[in-house]
Amino acid sequence: MTATPAGPEVPTFVSHLECSATGETFPPDRLHNLSPAGKPLLVRYDLEALRRHFSRETLAGRPMDLWRYRELLPVRRRENIVALGELVTPLLRLPRLEAELGSQAPLLVKDEARLPTGSFKARGLALAVSMAKELGVTHMAMPTNGNAGAALSAYCARAGIGATVWCPADTPEINIAEMRLQGAEVHRVDGLIDDCGRLAAAACAEHGWFDTSTLKEPYRIEGKKTMGIELAEQLGWRLPDLVFYPTGGGTGLIGMWKAFAELEAIGLIGPKRPRMIAVQAAGCAPIVRAFEEGAEEAPRWENAHTVAAGIRVPRAIGDFLILRAVRESGGFAIAVEDEAILRAREEAAHSEGLLLCPEGAATLAAYRQALAEGRIRRDQSAVLFNCASGLKYLP
Numbered sequence: 530m531t532a533t534p535a536g537p538e539v540p541t542f543v544s545h546l547e548c549s550a551t552g553e554t555f556p557p558d559r560l561h562n563l564s565p566a567g568k569p570l571l572v573r574y575d576l577e578a579l580r581r582h583f584s585r586e587t588l589a590g591r592p593m594d595l596w597r598y599r600e601l602l603p604v605r606r607r608e609n610i611v612a613l614g615e616l617v618t619p620l621l622r623l624p625r626l627e628a629e630l631g632s633q634a635p636l637l638v639k640d641e642a643r644l645p646t647g648s649f650k651a652r653g654l655a656l657a658v659s660m661a662k663e664l665g666v667t668h669m670a671m672p673t674n675g676n677a678g679a680a681l682s683a684y685c686a687r688a689g690i691g692a693t694v695w696c697p698a699d700t701p702e703i704n705i706a707e708m709r710l711q712g713a714e715v716h717r718v719d720g721l722i723d724d725c726g727r728l729a730a731a732a733c734a735e736h737g738w739f740d741t742s743t744l745k746e747p748y749r750i751e752g753k754k755t756m757g758i759e760l761a762e763q764l765g766w767r768l769p770d771l772v773f774y775p776t777g778g779g780t781g782l783i784g785m786w787k788a789f790a791e792l793e794a795i796g797l798i799g800p801k802r803p804r805m806i807a808v809q810a811a812g813c814a815p816i817v818r819a820f821e822e823g824a825e826e827a828p829r830w831e832n833a834h835t836v837a838a839g840i841r842v843p844r845a846i847g848d849f850l851i852l853r854a855v856r857e858s859g860g861f862a863i864a865v866e867d868e869a870i871l872r873a874r875e876e877a878a879h880s881e882g883l884l885l886c887p888e889g890a891a892t893l894a895a896y897r898q899a900l901a902e903g904r905i906r907r908d909q910s911a912v913l914f915n916c917a918s919g920l921k922y923l924p
């Protein structure tokens with residue numbers, strides 16, 4: 530058993546940052562947004578050193594939270610960790626639905642609702658805010674559909690960092706209340722999240738604030754990748770056959786795909802990967818359209834609308850990374866109607882006692898639809914991501 534090392538340094542193995550499009554490298558330990566090519570930067574680690582210093586046994590006896598994987602995360606100094614109790618989230622089987630659908634392998638929900646601020650945005654923002662603290666940031670800003678802003682404001686309050694957010698005017702009231710209570714300045718915008726993003730970028734340029742938009746800084750994805758590490762550890766270092774991920778900006782899908790490569794490189798898992806299935810709403814499905822057209826990028830989806838606000842993202846800056854991961858994994862992208870989302874939500878609540886958020890329900894609807902269309906098999910184990918608390922979305 531490895532005890533938590535004393536002293537201020539967290540053992541960390543970051544070697545550099547890398548442009549996800551050009552491969553150009555940049556030094557770590559300073560502030561970065563997009564690369565000069567205008568693309569997301571990815572954190573790279575000294576995987577050889579990690580292979581020697583990190584093993585399954587390293588984890589024995591550590592608290593069951595996100596920081597148990599700290600060697601695979603970028604924070605250098607313990608005092609900079611901004612934490613609100615990022616618990617390892619449970620994997621729950623859906624036995625009644627398995628029986629009804631005739632599944633011959635486990636159907637599991639990774640229930641991210643248990644995280645601080647009630648959504649998996651906590652993972653990304655815990656890392657982004659910790660790194661911002663480490664690098665001396667005093668004010669952070671971002672566009673949000675609600676949950677990201679709620680997580681940003683919570684972690685910023687915790688860290689003593691200022692927060693300003695822009696959200697579509699129809700963002701759920703509960704998210705607006707969370708953000709305001711947690712000290713953020715909130716601007717409602719007559720537009721969608723990409724319109725909000727433009728306002729955030731302009732304000733950052735004007736005031737010198739740090740732009741924390743999805744994939745416009747390198748660390749949210751590092752927090753989100755812990756979903757992939759957790760999944761592997763929880764399943765005995767074997768990955769499921771299928772992962773259904775409700776895809777907006779795609780940080781989680783890209784992050785998990787990155788985590789699997791890192792885990793294999795350090796010898797924790799073998800080459801087997803799940804098929805990554807990007808789930809979108811029929812009223813906002815830019816990734817599905819690009820996947821079906823064989824395109825490498827996903828142009829803006831006009832007139833985006835869906836009950837699943839968290840995945841109402843008409844244009845994702847990491848589109849090419851999402852599409853690449855989905856294709857490399859042998860997966861696919863699939864769109865589900867709002868009606869099917871609401872039906873799946875009712876079904877999971879009635880039959881399993883699990884109140885999913887609409888985005889989580891979309892993954893169940895997609896599982897059902899993919900089975901019916903013969904795109905997946907009943908003997909393939911599947912993990913559905915329930916990314917936020919259903920309590921945030923009462924009708």
Ligand SMILES: *Cc1c(COP(=O)(O)O)cnc(C)c1O
Nearest residue numbers: 676777778779780781839888917
């Ligand atoms: C942000 C969000 C998503 C999408 O996550 P990405 O990793 O950005 O694609 C899905 N569901 C909910 C509830 C969200 O808040």
